[in-house]
Amino acid sequence: MLNSYKPLIKNILLILAGNTIYALAVTMFILPNSLITGGTTGLALFLFHQASVPIAVFVSVFNIAMFILGAFFLGRKFILTTLISTFYYPIILGVFQHIPVLQDMTSDPLLSAIYAGMMIGFAIGVVIKAGASTGGMDIPPLILHKKFGLSVSAVMYVFDFTILLLQMLFANKEQVLYGILLVLIYTVVLDKVLLLGQSRMQVKIISEKYNEINDMIITQLDRGSTLIHAETGYHHNQSLVVLTVVSNRELAKLNQLVLSIDPKAFMIINHINEVKGRGFTMEKFYQ
Numbered sequence: 067m068l069n070s071y072k073p074l075i076k077n078i079l080l081i082l083a084g085n086t087i088y089a090l091a092v093t094m095f096i097l098p099n100s101l102i103t104g105g106t107t108g109l110a111l112f113l114f115h116q117a118s119v120p121i122a123v124f125v126s127v128f129n130i131a132m133f134i135l136g137a138f139f140l141g142r143k144f145i146l147t148t149l150i151s152t153f154y155y156p157i158i159l160g161v162f163q164h165i166p167v168l169q170d171m172t173s174d175p176l177l178s179a180i181y182a183g184m185m186i187g188f189a190i191g192v193v194i195k196a197g198a199s200t201g202g203m204d205i206p207p208l209i210l211h212k213k214f215g216l217s218v219s220a221v222m223y224v225f226d227f228t229i230l231l232l233q234m235l236f237a238n239k240e241q242v243l244y245g246i247l248l249v250l251i252y253t254v255v256l257d258k259v260l261l262l263g264q265s266r267m268q269v270k271i272i273s274e275k276y277n278e279i280n281d282m283i284i285t286q287l288d289r290g291s292t293l294i295h296a297e298t299g300y301h302h303n304q305s306l307v308v309l310t311v312v313s314n315r316e317l318a319k320l321n322q323l324v325l326s327i328d329p330k331a332f333m334i335i336n337h338i339n340e341v342k343g344r345g346f347t348m349e350k351f352y353q
Contacts, residue, residue, distance in 0.1 A: 077196040081147060084193035085155040088200055091185035093162035095178035097121075098169045102233040102245035103182070104226020106132075106202030112229070115236040122163070126156040129201040136205040140212060147198030148205070155200060179244045183251025190252070191259025194218070203229075219260075223253050261339055267317045268338050271308040271324055272296070273331040282323050283310050311338070 092107055102111060106128055113119040133152045137145045162168055172178055193200050199208055207221035226249045234242055271279055276293065283291045287310075294307040312320055317335070324331050 077147060077198070078150060080192050080196035081150045081198050082154060084189040084191075084196070085151050085200055086158055086189075087185050087192070088189035089155060089159040089162050090168070091182045091189065092159060093165075093168050094171045095182035095185075096248075097163070098171070099173065099175045099178040100237075100241065101175060101178055101182065101248060102230060102237045102241050103186075104222075104229045104245075104249050105186075105204070106200075108226065108229040108233060108245075109203070112232050112236075115233075122156050122160045125159065125202065126153075129153075129156065132202050132205040136199070136209065139209045140205075143197060144199075144208075147196065148201055151193060151198055151201040175240075175244050176247075179248040180251060183248045184255050186248075187252030187255025188259055191256045191262075194256075194260060195262075219253050219257050222256070223249065226253075266311050266313055266338050268309070268311050268336040269317070269320060270294075270334040271310075271331055272305065272333075273308070273324070273328045274305075275328045275331075276306045276308050278327050279324055279331070280308050282327060283308065283320070286323060287312065287316060287320060289316070 095101065096103055096107065102108060106125055107121070109128065110119070110121040110124040113124050114121050129152045133145075133148060136148055140148075172181075190200055190204060194204075194208075199205055203225055204222070206225065207216070207218045210216045210221050211218050227246075230242060230245045230249065233245065237245070273279055280291050280293065283289050289310050289312055292309040294309055296305050296307045297303065298305060310320070321333070324333065
């Protein structure tokens with residue numbers, strides 16, 4: 067019974083951790099150094115400077131509005147998981163804002179932009195991988211991704227850049243430059259986190275000893291393989307190409323074993339972002 071709840075408990079813990087890291091980044095680096103940023107926090111900063119609207123209050127109201135929008139388009143599972151972010155983030159942000167030691171990390175705006183960018187990108191990535199979002203402006207990109215297949219990070223970058231332009235009304239040119247740097251950093255980090263643990267290496271092996279190499283991949287590496295019919299371009303000889311997908315760690319071992327069988331083997335190695343199926347996203351099946 068407990069095992070059936072483990073994935074849910076794990077996702078809840080990831081969502082809480084991601085929102086906590088996000089709130090820490092805002093408290094430790096963005097607010098003390100008056101940095102501007104995108105997302106819900108960027109809109110909150112804009113309204114705080116223009117209309118003195120408290121940041122935590124705006125974040126709470128806006129997150130609830132975006133939560134309702136997400137519930138309509140993204141389904142029941144999304145509602146339950148994002149509900150945690152919608153209420154937890156404003157609360158933990160308010161708590162951290164009352165801890166003075168968190169606001170004395172550094173007065174260097176460049177360091178603040180770099181560290182805030184890394185923390186925010188990591189935080190959003192962790193929450194999205196848990197099947198939720200940090201709420202607010204993270205929800206529209208997820209809706210556009212579901213409806214039109216648009217890249218989450220690309221759409222998020224467009225929205226964030228627009229919010230940065232709004233903040234030019236109260237921020238100086240240097241702040242805008244730091245803000246752009248922050249958004250660029252967390253967009254890159256977000257992409258890396260979303261692909262973390264999913265990237266693999268695709269290897270095509272052309273060799274006269276394809277049968278031995280194929281058997282080696284199956285028996286020694288415990289990986290699947292596919293034999294592709296091919297024809298050489300110059301002599302038009304018929305041959306078979308061994309195709310397999312391995313993890314980054316297995317690549318060196320595969321290379322060593324292939325060359326031990328055939329030192330003249332021709333190998334084509336490609337980095338791929340994601341693999342689905344048995345041995346990767348599904349359990350292996352042995353007959």
